[in-house]
Amino acid sequence: MGRVFLALGLLACSATNAFAGIDEAINSATAPIASFIGKVVFFKVPIGDAALPVVVLWLVVGAVFFTFYMRFINLRGFKHALQLIRGDYADPKSHGEVSHFQALATAVSGTVGIGNIGGVAVAVTVGGPGATFWLIMAGFLGMSTKFVECTLGVKYREEFEDGHVSGGPMYYLRKGFSDRGMEGFGKFIGTFYAIGIFIGALGIGNMFQSNQAYVQLNNVSGGALDGFGWLVGLILAAVVFMVIVGGIKSIARVTEKIVPFMAIFYCFFALIVIFMNSAAIPQAVANIFAGAFTGEGVAGGALGAMIIGFQRAVFSNEAGIGSASIAHSAVKTNEPVTEGVVSLLEPFIDTIIICTITALVIGTAQVAAPGFAGDALGVAMTSAAFEREFTWFPIPLAFAALLFAFSTMISWSYYGLKGWTYMFGEDERGQTIYKIIFCGFVALGCIVQLGPILDISDALVFLICVPNILGLYFLAPIVKREMESYFARVESGEIKNFRNSGS
Amino acid sequence: MKENILVALDGSECGERALGAATKNAQITDSRLFLTYVIDWSPYTFNTPEENEQRHQRRESEIQKASETIVNPKAQELRDAGLEAETVVRHGKIAETLVNLTSELDIDQIYIGKIGESRLQTMIFGSVTAALVQASSVPVTVVP
Known part of the structure; x- marks a missing residue:
């Protein structure tokens, strides 16, 4: 075994030089495509000094519409979501199936990632403190979008004879539109979505994550890993391979246990850092509100801050992309609405709690020591804000970033797989081929700097919001009917609360 | 007096001894026996999406295995003996699940073996048997 790894290492070593050449070749070949797709997907409408990407507008309008159409389900459903998580409505006879808590935890570990640590820093740098306000607002509205997409994911999933299930936007788009007599169109956008999620799974759900994990490790080790990207890449790919191909559940289980622990650890220390700067809290909060409506010093003013905030929120909580819908579809339940209600909590945890905490860490540091981070951006900026109080913090933070990246990769490998099986069928051999490709891209993410390819993947993930939300509009009346019937039955006691009934 | 007696089996000899004791009681009182096996399971774990997808099939096979290898053969023996x-x-936390079954099935008493737990386990998680005795609303007989 050791010899194999050594051989692989040598191979990769000699390949590093070759990769440099490949980098350039691929970059120059794909750059025009990337810039074209990027221009189309992120097509911007200039409003004053600000430039509003249409796709962001599309997502925000959708989220606002679903919030009103579902009569503020993001507020009304909140308490019920907590009751479901606590197991109040879980029939003891169906214990042993995936619980609501487990479904939520799985979906959350797919979205909590580098974005929560680094993405917020980018938002605050570019959009000023006011971006935080709009980030929270987008998280709040995104809760409604998540509710709709996760309910539909369960309702329209495909159940196979051996009992396994496949679901997600590709299935509800196809079935939903063909129910409305638009079979051809449904097939088209279902496949379109499947291709998008597949490429997204190789890009932002994979290469971007492994790349960022490597950059973090390299930063924290003071550049000791310079040129060893291939090694980090191979190790990461090997671990991912063991989990998704080898089926070594213990590794997955360990990370899935460490990730929530790291998230709590992160929030805990973030709160301490915030309180250590308690003198700066009022000013930092004031800056957030002032910046949200005046947008001082931000290109495009308040609107500029708003756009940045919304964009970062989508990147972070994935509401409107439809990925969480795939994760929730795997859960066996008779009531699709319950999965939708539980999924409300994902943007809440991801954006309203974790992102806001990060924003406050940075915000208070900015007030207490303007220019504390120097030129640092992204994760490095957040890291610098923590380092002011705890000099040792960058090391556990890099470790957390690595784990977040890893769990995000595991989740996205599943999303991509569902896109793949939608296109090529549920054949085992095909699935293994996909998984091996996926692992290859993990290693590639650390080895090569493929800017344009990442841009394409990035753009495609946003592009699949277009058919997804279009489908959500069409299918929203169905969700609304289900929702009203469900809550009426909860109210009447037909859906039993096992905790209150005392049994 | 005819009663509903719950016997907690765990596939070990201890469980069998508890069953033996319960059977004697049932023969005398002409009671009904509920042979119970609880598969240890918690709703608060962290899984990968793939595990979630396979969960339903795994649950079915866990139930089938427990029924076929532990509970059903014993029940058949008892029925053959005229009981x-x-x-x-069921899936769940053992003590909690047994307590819930007590009210659900209208159980009058419980027989349980002293489950083989190491000292360390008991120190960290507490003893299942002790937890059951604490929480139960009906008499519990612990068979060593």
Whole structure:
């Protein structure tokens, strides 16, 4: 075994030089495509000094519409979501199936990632403190979008004879539109979505994550890993391979246990850092509100801050992309609405709690020591804000970033797989081929700097919001009917609360 | 007096001894026996999406295995001996699940073996048997 790894290492070593050449070749070949797709997907409408990407507008309008159409389900459903998580409505006879808590935890570990640590820093740098306000607002509205997409994911999933299930936007788009007599169109956008999620799974759900994990490790080790990207890449790919191909559940289980622990650890220390700067809290909060409506010093003013905030929120909580819908579809339940209600909590945890905490860490540091981070951006900026109080913090933070990246990769490998099986069928051999490709891209993410390819993947993930939300509009009346019937039955006691009934 | 007696089996000899004691009681009082096996399971774990997808099939096979290898053969033996015996297989935390079954099945008393737990386990998680005795609303007989 050791010899194999050594051989692989040598191979990769000699390949590093070759990769440099490949980098350039691929970059120059794909750059025009990337810039074209990027221009189309992120097509911007200039409003004053600000430039509003249409796709962001599309997502925000959708989220606002679903919030009103579902009569503020993001507020009304909140308490019920907590009751479901606590197991109040879980029939003891169906214990042993995936619980609501487990479904939520799985979906959350797919979205909590580098974005929560680094993405917020980018938002605050570019959009000023006011971006935080709009980030929270987008998280709040995104809760409604998540509710709709996760309910539909369960309702329209495909159940196979051996009992396994496949679901997600590709299935509800196809079935939903063909129910409305638009079979051809449904097939088209279902496949379109499947291709998008597949490429997204190789890009932002994979290469971007492994790349960022490597950059973090390299930063924290003071550049000791310079040129060893291939090694980090191979190790990461090997671990991912063991989990998704080898089926070594213990590794997955360990990370899935460490990730929530790291998230709590992160929030805990973030709160301490915030309180250590308690003198700066009022000013930092004031800056957030002032910046949200005046947008001082931000290109495009308040609107500029708003756009940045919304964009970062989508990147972070994935509401409107439809990925969480795939994760929730795997859960066996008779009531699709319950999965939708539980999924409300994902943007809440991801954006309203974790992102806001990060924003406050940075915000208070900015007030207490303007220019504390120097030129640092992204994760490095957040890291610098923590380092002011705890000099040792960058090391556990890099470790957390690595784990977040890893769990995000595991989740996205599943999303991509569902896109793949939608296109090529549920054949085992095909699935293994996909998984091996996926692992290859993990290693590639650390080895090569493929800017344009990442841009394409990035753009495609946003592009699949277009058919997804279009489908959500069409299918929203169905969700609304289900929702009203469900809550009426909860109210009447037909859906039993096992905790209150005392049994 | 005819009663509903719950016997907690765990596939060990201890469980069998508890069953033996319960059977004697049932023969005398002409009671009904509920042979119960609880599969240890918690709703608060962290899984990968793939595990979630396979969960339903795995649950079915866990229930089938527990029924076929542990609970059903014993119940058949009892029925052949002319006793009334039913079987229950559930997922959950052991003590909590048994307590819930007590009210659900209208149980009058419980027989349980002293489950083989190491000292360390008991120190960290507490003893299942002790937890059951604490929480139960009906008499519990612990068979060593």
